[in-house]
Amino acid sequence: MTTPPPEAPAPHVNTVLFQLKWKAELRASGAMTPRVPVQFVAEQGRALRVIDLRDKEELTGIMGHIPGSLWVPLERIAEVARHLDPDVPVVLVSHSGRRAGLAAQYLHALGMRYVAALAGGMIAWRTAGYSTSRRAAPFERSLTAPAFAPEEGPSAGPLTKEHLERHVGDPSQVRWARLSALLMTGRRSCVDGRDEQGVIGTPGGDAGEFLLALAAVERVTGALFDDKTVEEVLFQELEVFGRFYMHTDTHAWETLVAALASDPGLSAHRLPDLKDEAGWHAFVDHPPVELRPTVLERLLEPAHLGCGHLKLMLTRPQDYGVRPDLVRAFLRAYHGLRWQGVPELEFVTLSGVHDEAAVLTVYVEEDLWDMTSIPLVSPSVGPKQVFVAHPQVAAKHRDHYVEFFRRLTRWVKLEPHQVEPLRTEMNAIAATQLGHTLKSLANGLPLFEARFEGTDRVRVVEAGKV
Known part of the structure; x- marks a missing residue:
């Protein structure tokens, strides 16, 4: 035998x-x-x-x-x-x-x-x-050359300044794009180190920035957004800025799938096998119309949010300055528009648990304008991960958000004297949220800054710990 x-x-x-x-x-x-x-x-x-x-x-x-x-x-x-x-x-x-x-x-x-x-x-x-x-x-x-030689890679011990210098100096790990191109066809990803792509990082990515902008508008105008207006404003965001990023992770995804598979409201319907990853992605991306209320209810549960920043925003409103009902209104609008076939909405699944070894803040050593070249830096440093943040790019995008809301007169009543306070409020909320998220997800990690002087020169600076 x-x-x-x-x-x-x-x-x-x-x-x-x-x-x-x-x-x-x-x-x-x-x-x-x-x-x-x-x-x-x-x-x-x-x-x-x-x-x-x-x-x-x-x-x-x-x-x-x-x-x-x-x-x-x-x-x-x-x-x-x-x-x-x-x-x-x-x-x-x-x-x-x-x-x-x-x-x-x-x-x-x-x-x-x-x-x-x-x-x-x-x-x-x-x-x-x-x-x-x-x-x-x-x-x-050569075709088979690794980015890190085995004896050089940071597989053991902490990430060092030298590791990060090699990483941000490696053109296979950093792509460059004009800021105007990123505004029109790019996206803001989360600072999350589990995203292996080259990213423009900000807490929560496009979803986090959109929610903090809505919260700032509410504070400045005193008017609260309802569900219908949030959906209209999100749709206008897609019309103006294009691609829109939100992520989950494999742990939250598996928890969601288990909840859906055992939900009595779905028991009469044929669902994918628990091990059919592609089948479940297809189901959540395009659930039958009659099942959407049940699926949406599950998607709004904090345990099924794989973005740590959005989960903290929902569960700790006193720290993040965003109403939980506003977060839920956004999530309903986001998934509702995806199910209607709006192509600009991306729902990305990141793998594994948070195991970042450092925080890397990326700066360009010049005043940004729309034609400035911006580095997209991969969070994967050898076998390790880093949180990657682009505060300059995020702040510049908030300037565009001010103009966006100023011109959105059908849905947002922003008076001329409220324009500059809105800019100030958005940046204040962003700074507060970044501090809370890094303290929750990156407490004790070393801080590094990558300062790019054009596309050919970069300095890595040690900046203490979170």
Whole structure:
């Protein structure tokens, strides 16, 4: 009797979540050739390999290349399949995307499961406002080179200034985009270190900033928002600013799924198997209309909120200065609009528990204007995590929020003399909330500042502890 082969280990939750995101992007593209958009690639950091297929002269020519990308000329494209695991996500880059699309089809035929072309190629990358480099670095890195050599990585002991200097100085971990591009097509992610993408970080991401802005408007005007107005204002936010980010995490997600699976109000309906991760994501993303009130009730429970900042905002209103009913009104509006098919709303699942080893605050050493280049920094430093905050970018966005609410006369009655007090109130609430969230989630962690002087120079400064 032969012994059956051992079962293959289940993919790590990070891998599963990334694969779901990847497949969603391919479905959204609607193209026969696998393509992923510029914004998706810009935000991924170490989650994927970016490989440029163009001639050597093109990489250092007028168009430049994506910082951190590798160079494999088109005639050697088969090397990618020989050197990389078939499950490694790879994005191929060419001038307009045509050559990369053909190469992606070829590598897929060789067995690579997560390979796609950058939609629109370098033309789209530059048009979207992302920075390029003309250095020869892509020629010097091999396909299999790790970001951290094993003896250098911070796998044991605390994160040091040197670790962070290597991290923020690594172009594969930092992408640059003009502030105007981020305002129109980017997003503000949470400071949460479990997000492996390159992020513009602020507590609670877009959701946290939207709620503090609503709370500031209530304080300044004295008028409270009702559920219908919150939904209207959120929809107008999407019309003006585009993408909108909110996250959960795997612990809150699993708790939510267990609650839904055992909810008597859903017992008469066919639900996914408890282990069917993709099935549950599809169910929560698009529940049947008759089940939405029950699903929404569960989504509003604090135990099912995976964003620590939003959960603290809901459960500690005295510290955060936001009415619990306002938080719940926002959550109802957010999920209600998602279920109506509004595409700008992102619901991201982060994996694991908080295990951040430091707080990293990112500054650009110049006064920001809309054309300033901003670094998107990955919170993954080797195998460790850091909280990442961009206070300058968040404050600049609040300036745009002041104009947004000033012009929203149909739903917000903001008098001219209340405009500057609104700006002051938003920044005051933000500072208070940041202090409470870091004290709750990052107490005792070392503080570092990354101060960028243009795209080529960065200083890391030790700034004490939380």
